[in-house]
Amino acid sequence: MYYSLLAEQERIMWQKAGGLLLVSLLAGCAQEAASPVLQPQGEYRLLPLETTRRQVDELLQGKPETVIAVQTKPNEVTPPVLFALAYQLYQQQHYHDAMFWFYTAQLRARSDANKSLDPSVQQGVTKLSEQFGTGISAYALSHPAEMERAMVQALRWDKTAQRRYNPRWVALHGSEVQTSREYAFLPMERWPQIDQLTHREYARGFAKLMVSLRGPSGFSLSD
Numbered sequence: 001m002y003y004s005l006l007a008e009q010e011r012i013m014w015q016k017a018g019g020l021l022l023v024s025l026l027a028g029c030a031q032e033a034a035s036p037v038l039q040p041q042g043e044y045r046l047l048p049l050e051t052t053r054r055q056v057d058e059l060l061q062g063k064p065e066t067v068i069a070v071q072t073k074p075n076e077v078t079p080p081v082l083f084a085l086a087y088q089l090y091q092q093q094h095y096h097d098a099m100f101w102f103y104t105a106q107l108r109a110r111s112d113a114n115k116s117l118d119p120s121v122q123q124g125v126t127k128l129s130e131q132f133g134t135g136i137s138a139y140a141l142s143h144p145a146e147m148e149r150a151m152v153q154a155l156r157w158d159k160t161a162q163r164r165y166n167p168r169w170v171a172l173h174g175s176e177v178q179t180s181r182e183y184a185f186l187p188m189e190r191w192p193q194i195d196q197l198t199h200r201e202y203a204r205g206f207a208k209l210m211v212s213l214r215g216p217s218g219f220s221l222s223d
Contacts, residue, residue: 043182043183044172044181044183047166047168048078048165048169049172052080052169055070055081055084056083059081059084060084062088062091067088067089070082071085071097071101074101074104074161075162075164075165076165077165078165079105079112079169080105082101082102082104082105082108083101083102083128083129083132083133085105086098086100086101086102087132087133087135087136089101095136095139095143096146096150098136099136099140099146099154100150100154102132102133102136103151104154105128105129105132106129106202107155107158107198107199107202109125109129110125110198110202111167111194112167112168112169112170113170114194115167115170115186116174116183116184116186117185117186118171118174118183118184120175120176121171121173124170127173128173144210144213155199167185168183168185171183171185
C-alpha cells in the first residue's frame with residue numbers, strides 16, 4: 001500500500017514540482033557496481049569532484065572524524081556528501097538524523113539541479129537519491145510520524161541555513177559532462193528564487209504524501 005501510494009505521489013511531483021523525489025522506490029545501495037572513472041574537462045575540472053569523492057568514501061567507511069566534521073559544518077559540503085552522511089547514520093541506526101540529512105540533501109540537490117540548463121542533471125540527482133536512500137525510505141514509510149518530524153525539521157532548518165558550497169557541482173551528474181567543456185546555468189541572481197520555489201514545492205509535495213499515507217496530519221504548507 002505504502003509503495004503504491006508513493007508511486008502515485010512521485011508521478012504527481014515530477015509533473016507539478018519539477019521532479020522532487022521524496023523517497024526512493026528503486027533498489028540500490030551506496031556501494032553499487034563501479035562505473036567508469038569520470039574525467040571532466042574544461043570548466044568541469046574546476047568543480048569539487050575529488051573533494052566530494054574523498055568525503056563520501058570516508059563517510060561510507062564510517063570514519064568518525066568525518067561523520068562529526070560534516071555534521072558540524074554541513075553548509076560547506078555538497079549534497080552528495082550529505083547523502084552519504086545520511087546513509088552512514090542509517091547504518092548506525094540513528095534514524096531521525098539519517099532522515100533529516102537525507103531530506104536536506106534531496107532538497108538541496110534538487111534546487112541545484114533546477115538552476116542547471118542541462119536537463120539530464122535531474123535524472124542524475126534522482127539516481128543519487130536512489131543510490132543512498134533505499135533503506136532510509138523504507139524506514140520512513142513504515143514510521144510516518146518520525147518521517148514527518150524529520151521533514152519538518154529539515155524544511156525549517158533549510159529556511160535559514162546559508163549554503164556555502166558551489167551549486168554547480170550538479171553539472172558533474174549530467175550527460176553533458178561527458179561531451180562538453182563548459183556548463184550552463186541560469187543567472188546567479190535567480191538562484192535565491194529557485195531555492196525558495198523548490199523549498200515550497202518540496203514541502204507541498206510532502207504534505208500531500210502525508211495525507212495519502214495517514215490522512216490529514218497537521219503538516220503546514222508554509223514550512
